[in-house]
Amino acid sequence: MPEYKTPMRDMKFVFNELLQTQKHYQTIPTGEEATPDMVDAILEECAKLSEEVLSPLNQVGDKEGCKLVDGQVITPTGFKDAYNQYIAGGWQGMSHPVEYGGQGLPLSLGVLKSEMISTANWSWGMYPGLSMGAMNTVYLHGNEEQKRIYLTKLTEGTWTGSMCLTEPQCGTDLGQVKTKAELNEDGSYKITGTKIFISAGDHDLTDNIVHIVLARLPDAPKGTRGISLFIVPKHLPDASGNTGEFNNVNVGSLEEKMGIKGSSTCVMNFDGAKGFLIGPPNKGLECMFTFMNTARIGTGLQGCAAAELSFQGALAYAKDRLSMRSLSGKKAPDKVADPIIVHPDVRRMLLTQKAFAEGGRAMIYYAAHKADFLIDDSNEEKQARADDDLGFLTPIIKAFLTETGYESANLGMQVFGGHGYIKEWGMEQIVRDTRISMLYEGTTGIQALDLLGRKILLDKGAAFRRFSKEVSQYCKGKSPYVTGKSRGKMKDMISELTWLNRQWNFVALRLVFNAMRNKDEVGSASVDFLMYSGYIVMAYFWAMMAEKAYEQLAKGAEEDKDFYRAKIQTAEFYFARILPRTKTHYATMMSGSKNLMQIEDEHFAFA
Amino acid sequence: MPEYKTPMRDMKFVFNELLQTQKHYQTIPTGEEATPDMVDAILEECAKLSEEVLSPLNQVGDKEGCKLVDGQVITPTGFKDAYNQYIAGGWQGMSHPVEYGGQGLPLSLGVLKSEMISTANWSWGMYPGLSMGAMNTVYLHGNEEQKRIYLTKLTEGTWTGSMCLTEPQCGTDLGQVKTKAELNEDGSYKITGTKIFISAGDHDLTDNIVHIVLARLPDAPKGTRGISLFIVPKHLPDASGNTGEFNNVNVGSLEEKMGIKGSSTCVMNFDGAKGFLIGPPNKGLECMFTFMNTARIGTGLQGCAAAELSFQGALAYAKDRLSMRSLSGKKAPDKVADPIIVHPDVRRMLLTQKAFAEGGRAMIYYAAHKADFLIDDSNEEKQARADDDLGFLTPIIKAFLTETGYESANLGMQVFGGHGYIKEWGMEQIVRDTRISMLYEGTTGIQALDLLGRKILLDKGAAFRRFSKEVSQYCKGKSPYVTGKSRGKMKDMISELTWLNRQWNFVALRLVFNAMRNKDEVGSASVDFLMYSGYIVMAYFWAMMAEKAYEQLAKGAEEDKDFYRAKIQTAEFYFARILPRTKTHYATMMSGSKNLMQIEDEHFAFA
Incomplete structure (x- = not known):
């Protein structure tokens, strides 16, 4: 298994140099605490946790998987210790409000944390990751008592959470949900039904789990308009708010999956468990989906993580393995053969991985800036606009980065030849x-319908036009991210991007x-x-990264000149070898529905 | 797991209607026995074996895998019984000479057998499949005694064979082979070395295994020109030619792999085992690669098999699963939701699988006709030309069909949504x-170098020009496969194919x-x-299949009209939605090496 090494130089390039996050932090309330020193310290510490604690457990998790013993899920060796270190470090509540035990730092900084954890050990990262979903739901829709009881425990990590949506007969089509919620005399509800594919539905990392469950009230309208949201803890809180009596939440079985075996995927049976309504009755879907954008961007992150980790493994092997x-002409005449990195096709595979990993990183950090505004209630207009912008970018980030991440993971395996097929290498x-990332949180097809059917058609494409205008402003030399002083070097990329940006608008109108x-x-x-859009969005970031690199070189960044040159060379690769994929997507999407x-x-x- | 159902209608369409194999059989010596009745009976029986015996063991093989017990590999439950039925039916020697116990039927008929077996249970098919490699090697390069002793046992299936090429330090670059062969006093050789990734290297299906081993004589020149080929049986034959004493051929370990778990992949240690030189000294690589084209086409077949099996599974699910x-407008108003086959994107995925499965089938059967001439020594010119033609098509079939097969397998999984990730569904x-097929028998990158570096550059592209001329003749209405009577319906496809065929020639020259x-x-x-070429080659077959379907419809094939219409519709899909991929490949391959x-x-x- 490749040992994860945090790509800190590249992360800081995007975070500090390209997106100038410190400037952005001066415009959001949570930014005050996130001083440069603080940010550096956090990144250092999280890198250490990821590299030294989580990465070594990645292959262990796959090998051992989770086990169901006497109705209780046991996680792989080392997972619980790692979780204890994680909560001791206060990592779970990093970007959550101080009043509920968090550190109140910007959401965007939490994204870098998630990136490191996910790349080092995605399976392990599922447990705190799913808990975030529950935390966000309780924070936004819970009443004060619910926040006091559940949010604090979740924020400190003493308990974790899960999201219980899917049932055997429905995943995408949640209008078919059958789980029942019947009113008890004490105002709580009796929850009965079966949920499947519940990540972190059970485990041994904490002694209680807070399930957020979609269910139907007896008199609810049919379909999606009759679904309500409930908090259903595995154990009811006792009088002092700690883990109390068992609440009839049972693990029916543990799914055997293709991958992420260290992450438990449970069939959950709610056998008349006690639940508490959260948010208004019959508005469960709306509530559930409030934080969907950030959850889906978190999944896009997995694509990026897969590209990065697989790239790290493939690069090391390509420098080491001698063949042909x-x-x-010989490149290593003293050796029995040349290292395979000399072969153009191996370089093509490595550069594809690199371009997707680094391009994806820029897309995600950019989106994370937008997400920072979501929790800033001081400026509602800005907040609404950020939400719209994010709504447009989310399906692209989720689907495009997981598809390209999967491609990258496959290329990394391909670099290893037959050895790539052997488990030992990882x-x-x-x-x-990675394969799960194109399926959960809405398949690629669902993201694509969200993008074209909702964000372009129904919303009249306002956010799309805003983004496309940003690209066109950039092409015209008006961008907050670059000075324009090195514009002379950018002619080819800018002209290609300008042309594609126009075609993008034409295509959207035509569709x-x-x-x-x-x-x-x-x-x-x-x-x-969606894929066509993804390649254009990523081209925008690659062009900006190349231009930024030119600007830094012009400033005489002597110690970093190799880094900047490699950035420019990777951008050139992207424009020459990846961006032409738009040609095929253009032709096929214009071919009509008859075929x-x-x-x-x-x-x-x-x- | 999808239960394999032989796509007999489509197989016969390609075999009988498009390629008119019976006419072809009148031109080859082995064709005489392969009368229509005989062919039908063979296909029926093999379909039964594949559907009823092999398909039910496919998931069992994955679940149980192989085990190494006291130095002996144990195959999954049922594999040995199935193998016994297979040899009792005389299937192993179907296309091999009667004088060594075979049935002397055409090689191309054996390809249909391999297709059914591989689609039903690829892992199981590896055991007889690898044995074919050993049989071909002994048949072509062995002396009479070697044929008498080994070939007969292999042909009847009493023993199986393996091919021992790869070593830890080298797979593609066989010049690095280190295994030693030292002359014994009795004229045999002492073989010492370690081989890895040996499929069917050990198992419990038979009591002896004939290893074909690449090794180096003490005085051999360095590199690929110093490698010789040896027969090294697990047990030496006794005086009566049966399994005799153990020959120090040991299983070092069993690899843990991503898939094909029912197929044993062994590290083999030859600890001074007795070996017998086969073919001339230092000419081992040439000998080993004689039958490489057919072996690689067999791997291309796996791509096609994956597309077919995954298509069968996805199609059934798409008709059954209700969502949104x-x-x-509602298509199944009486149901809670529509079956997902109504959704355009689901149809796109299914049609992609279908186009690759059926298009690949046509490509493989066409190549199999060429292969039939290889064993016809009566016409050396024809034989040499068939070998060249096959040499051109082989890397395309191997790499293009495995890449598209893998894509198809992934699409099939995608149709299932989250359920696709769960093992139970298969x-x-x-x-x-399928993932192995892009790695073994030469990776996609190696096939691509073979195509462009050898078949186009070194061989001056004679076979390429011959094939391209066949396409252009077809476009002009001169083809042995269609009458041209329905040419009027073919305008769009023919004009697209004509154009691309010209571009293909231009590109080859330019490169x-x-x-x-x-x-x-x-x-x-x-x-x-390579991929660009693959899409054009497949377009040629899709155009011909559409035209053939038009011709049959014009003849008034009432009972089959739905089949023919679907053929035409799938061809239209291929031209509209798959063939435009050539645009991207054109742009990227012309972008030069600098990037x-x-x-x-x-x-x-x-x-």
């Missing part, structure tokens, strides 16, 4: 672990027009449109 | 099993020219060129 000679584990005539045009174009719809359901196969 | 409503197993100036241009363009080569090895990453 370079076609353009490269195939990254492929298996809206098509959809007005025939609704099936939406789903016929959606995934291609998909004309074949009869019964004519797909013949015996 | 069609955007263009969809993720197909992904894991040859680039490579003359700079050898790194080869590896920089090779994988894109890959300019970055210093040490500048790929910074701490």
